[in-house]
Amino acid sequence: MNDLAPNSDSTQTDTELAYGSIRDDIIQGHLQPGSKLKVADLRARYSVGAAPLREALSRLVGDRLVVQQTQRGFRVKEASPADVEDVGRVRNLLECEALRESLLSGKDDWEARVVASYHRLTLAEGRSKSPENLRELELRNNEFHEALVSATQSRWLLELRAQVYHHHERYRYLSRTKKNSSRDTAAEHAAIYDAVIRRDVKEACALTTDHIDRTTKSASEAMSS
Amino acid sequence: MNDLAPNSDSTQTDTELAYGSIRDDIIQGHLQPGSKLKVADLRARYSVGAAPLREALSRLVGDRLVVQQTQRGFRVKEASPADVEDVGRVRNLLECEALRESLLSGKDDWEARVVASYHRLTLAEGRSKSPENLRELELRNNEFHEALVSATQSRWLLELRAQVYHHHERYRYLSRTKKNSSRDTAAEHAAIYDAVIRRDVKEACALTTDHIDRTTKSASEAMSS
DNA sequence: CATCGATAAAATTTCGAAAATCACCACTTT
């Protein structure tokens, strides 16, 4: 038994490995919307057996990133302008609700988490836009938005928000080809951050809604052209 | 090849069969919260192989009805007073949003669907409360609430609402042992129906929220005793 | 020329068993 990572309890099962990889590849657009997911191909790509692969795909069906058609296999979920709008709308609903509660009830450790994640986000925003820096930026963006809502009591709100967020993230990747012109996301983040620290619920929610809507609009336009 | 259902395209795969059965059994409390789901046991119970079983369980993980612990199998999701409250809160959020849009934009066919499903619900409510009639009632209740929100444009709202609804439903089954005293759900449904037909958005949402909150409260109390 | 049907190829789904891991229990040591 060769244990490459010496003493870590990262006993990751093949299913989990495949799940994470396929998930990332779908979100980042390496597996295109609507494309067929043949077990034979995926077996080769991720070097895992058919069984763990199918389990991973089944989990992704639950996440709605993959659809399964009886007796004719798995496909990556389709992307469409209508769906981005929908995703954006529901993200707004969930994220604003969670943000509101966070602003009203967040304690010191929540605030510290917001400050820290915002700081890391600004650092990432300052770097040049190489492919891997863009991935880094996406990660920091995720952490920032997650930190903002993290003070809510509701596990369900957090989990559903995360699910929808990742769909929105996929659309961001899909529309990355188009240089979405006149948008200063760093400034948008700064404004949200400011309102959050001031605990200005109305302002923070309005700015977040704007922020999300801009992403939605940008992706929707990039897609219908 | 013996084709029992002559000419229906109901080519249901073993995975789908297991998925549906396990799902129902979890929701109806035949598989208790927190209980271990051993593949050997389930294989016997549902007479399907290990592979389709594990795929079904993986899908249920995505639905959050089952949790998987690395290298130590699957368990039915725990139930707790805190979780019902959470589920109820999120159901309120999603359901009211969808209901609002339905009232504002629902056309004739939506209204007809509401009328029909309400009628079937009242018929079921009129019957005696035998175990199987209770199951029937649960089905009609589901259809009624689904009809109410069905005019929304948002697929995501509908799907997420359905997911959360089923968790709420599970809590209803779990708290059925306790006769929840002074509650006239038929009257609550009637009031909601009336407000919906009048297209009174405020009233319909308020009544629905009350309706959901009562269920939440009843389940929460039944659980903490 | 399009359509239909039979056949072959490809893909999905399922099975039975092997490999890896965990849980439990008796046993030793301090």
Next chain:
DNA sequence: AAAGTGGTGATTTTCGAAATTTTATCGATG
């Protein structure tokens, strides 16, 4: 007694191939 130690049976996870179904190919026919 408490805490470690090792072994054994049960359980989870994974594999390789068989069974089943879909998809593609290719003539023959109207």
